[in-house]
Amino acid sequence: MKTKNGLAPFLPFAFFCLFVGVSFFVTPLLWAQNTGTSSKKAEKHYEEAMQSFKIRNFEKGIYELKKAVQNDPDYFDAHYELANNYKILNKTKEHLIHLRKAAQLNPQDSRFSDMYFQYGEVLLLQDGDYTEAEAQFSKYLTMKKEGRYSKMAVKHLATCKYALEGMKNPLKFEPKQMPDPLNQFPLQYFPVATADDEEMYFTARLSNQRKDYEDIYHTRKIDGVWQAPTLVEDLNTPFNEGTCSISADGKTMIFTVCEGVPERRVIGRCDLFISYKKGDKWTKPQNLGENVNSTAWDTQPSLSADGRTLYFISDRKTAQTIGGIDIWYSQLQADGEWSPAQNLGIPINTAGHEVGVFIHTNGRTLYFASDTHIGYGSYDLFKAEKLPDGTWEKPQNLGYPINTFSDQSGIFVSADGKKGYYSDLKMDDENMFYSYLFEFELPQEAQAKTQSRYVKGTIYDAQTKRPLGAKIELYNLETQKPESLLASDDKNGSYLFVMNEGGKYALNVNKESYLFESQSFDFSKEAQNLTIDFYLKKIEKGSKVVLSNIFFETAKWDLKSESITELDLVVKYLKENPSIKIEIAGHTDNVGSQASNQNLSEKRAQAVVEYLKDKGIAQERLIAKGYGQTQPAHPNDNDENRAKNRRIEFEIL
Structure with a gap:
């Protein structure tokens, strides 16, 4: 869910395939003669550093620049170049130190206006210092109202103002790292669970080295305790498999494959595959085909609870495309084929990137990450509710501190809407990535409406x-x-x-x-x-079943509208089995007189038969009979049992 140093939150697929974050640019020094120092030693070290960089000897160049600032701590040029080169080497701590110093030494020089924008981005996206970042973006815009970064500076200013206001009312957010035996790998991410919260799947790597591919793992909860995760051998190969989604019952899985092998042909850079669980085994995965997959990057699936609507992420470029990376969807049709993928459209997708999509089990609440909808930094988590007409409401930021200046993406929310799962990505001092699975109680404000x-x-x-x-x-x-x-x-x-x-x-x-x-x-x-x-x-003579979805008003025999669904299913069943004859039997509880109950049961049974006749079922196949209170299915000793005794039965004759 959270990342540092600009690593894209959409980890798979593959893990390091995209890199998004703080803008990097090198502004050439604009004074060739005046090096900004009176120290000859500092100037000499600076010149030696520049020569080292020309031959790509970064270690030597940085060493010389550090010697330069030792001789002159206020040497702007040296701090500026150190900041640039530490950025190249992804040394974020050192980058910020020298960029801050450079900005302090040269606070109003319009020739270096881009530096103030860069400094503001670092403060915003790496340090979370919204107040100082706001000042730097304002400074940049004062100098360059029409500069190359002006539009982004305006957006960042809005982010700073939004964040400072939102932080005044923080949500209750107390994530906990999931306990042993989970989190046993250096990298595990994108967890998904069944609706009963008894099974979980996630993607993991045995190390944080490129040589180790991604695989899908499974864990099961027994007596409330998650068990040691095991490799899903039916789905994994020696190559990458990951970023999976499952149906609510855990019997349908869609996952991402990027390396094509003879048994798994891919159409684009990454494709979505489907598999079904039969007993304890998964079927051979099948490519979802060209209606879903494209020649581009198709990944991060989210399957609806019933397994019939698929949301996913793609960077394909078509007439429907709105931004760089959009959310798309496809639906399973009656013939078993998936419909041509459609862009989810505005207001969900933007001109930027939307990733990490998740559709809640209610089928109405969409969670996703965006770097363009207003938030607290680069990628924030949002939710949107589906309206009755099928459109989506304006996305709502999940709020602070679920969202912070770091990237957030990849949330899974339980069926009751109260628990969230995510993975937290960290980078150590050696620039090695680690990620672990977390769970938390979802604040009321971030929960699905349904x-x-x-x-x-x-x-x-x-x-x-x-x-x-x-x-x-x-x-x-x-x-x-x-x-x-x-x-x-x-x-x-x-x-x-x-x-x-x-x-x-x-x-x-x-x-x-x-x-x-x-x-x-x-x-x-x-x-x-x-x-x-x-x-x-x-189906044999004497077999009977209760029609549980036939409803009447109290003491009446008029069929309620809610009964139509069940009655039509009975009609369908009788037409599919034209040789059988049935008895429709009415039963009551013991409230009221025996005579009135007998009369009521007969009229209710006859009302059902009349409906079936009106729908084309021959009279000679139907018998209506009332039994009143004479054949209770349960003792008439409480309201629940009496309700069960008020019933319509279907019996094969």
């Missing part, structure tokens, strides 16, 4: 108890539209899907030659994570 909850479990054959692979459809009962479509694992029967708070949902589980099962969820009230197993019955 939180998510998950439902998970296993689907079995009711008789044999054998795990089944089955199709699972989730519908929004208020809109009567499908929200997601997924399948349970055909090896172990497991499933997991996400629902957003504030809605009512219907779940339909079906498999060929089995009777379907349904379940309803009211998340319009307080929601919680659930574990539910389903036992599917074979």
Whole structure:
């Protein structure tokens, strides 16, 4: 999430492929005769340094310049050249020391106006000194209102003012390095987790040397404790694999590949590949193809919870391109192909760079990093909410101290919106990079407006108890539209899907030659994570299932609009199985008289049959029957059980 010294926050792919940060330029000395010192010794060392630099002997040149400032501590030329050469060598501490000294020695010389801009950038992006940086940018603009860095100086001035104001109201932000046995590598970054927060994948390198390639690692939480990470052998090769994203259930992964090998052909500099988890094994990765990948740099994927919408980063140049690096997206179509990638557009993308994209499990909140939206430095983290019409609201800066003068990028937020994961990149005195995984409680101001909850479990054959692979459809009962479509694992029967708070949902589980099962969820009230197993019955005489998503007003038999989704699924099921006949049975609890309950159950059953007939199901295939309170599924001893007894059942005749 945080970087120093301008290293691009988009680490993979490959780790050192892009370098973004403080501008570097060398302004030639404008006085050839006056070297700015009265010390002959200092002048001699300076001249020897210049000769050394001509033959690229930086070590000797810096040595001579240091001797020059020892002889004359106020020697502007020597400090200025030391600053420039330390910048070339990426010695940030020394660069700042001598640049500061040079600016102090020559504070108002318009011939060196670019130096004040450079000094302001160093103060802003390396030191976080917004007050002094603001003064330097103002000084530069006073001298060069139309200078080559004027537009950037104006932007930096706005950053300084924004940061100084934002720091007056800091958010509660207390990141903690994730405990052992995690963080055992010199470099690990871009963590992603399943919606239940039980599994995590991340990219790691065995050392911070180029000779070690990136690989994808996996860790699992057991009894609340993360286990030692293991290499995902099914996906890794002797080359680079990294920057992955997974669906909420952890069964679909998209990751980045840059080196083409015979079994993994790449279209561009880096491509996105997809793999599916079957049991404990991942399938052979497949290139997502030209609808997604380009001849450019395509990386940093973020997959929606249901695995059907993909967001990613690309620097491709097309008619849609807005900036240097933009966020793009593609959607999985009914035929199993991914749609042609589209630029996410304004107001998300800018003329600059947007990286580190993450779509929350709610499908409505986008987190990303930008170096152009107003913030605290170079790359800041932002979030934006998707509006009902499909457009995006203006991005919101996550605030201080989540964002600082250092680069921030690559955040993952849990389904409930309360926890964040990221990697923190550091550089040591030897210019070696290290990064470790951190977690933190996300401040309320930075949380998604809509939180998510998950439902998970296993689907079995009711008789044999054998795990089944089955199709699972989730519908929004208020809109009567499908929200997601997924399948349970055909090896172990497991499933997991996400629902957003504030809605009512219907779940339909079906498999060929089995009777379907349904379940309803009211998340319009307080929601919680659930574990539910389903036992599917074979289609045979006497098999029955509760239609959990048929709703009536109290003591009435008029079908509520929320019932339409389930009723249409019954219609579809009967049309796909034209030989079966069914009984629709109505049941009540024991509240009220037995006679009134009998009458109510009969009329409710008949209301369902009439709907099915209106949709084209023949009368001779349908029987409506009411059982009143005579066949309770549970004791009528509390409100929850009585609600379960008020039901419509579907039985094969």
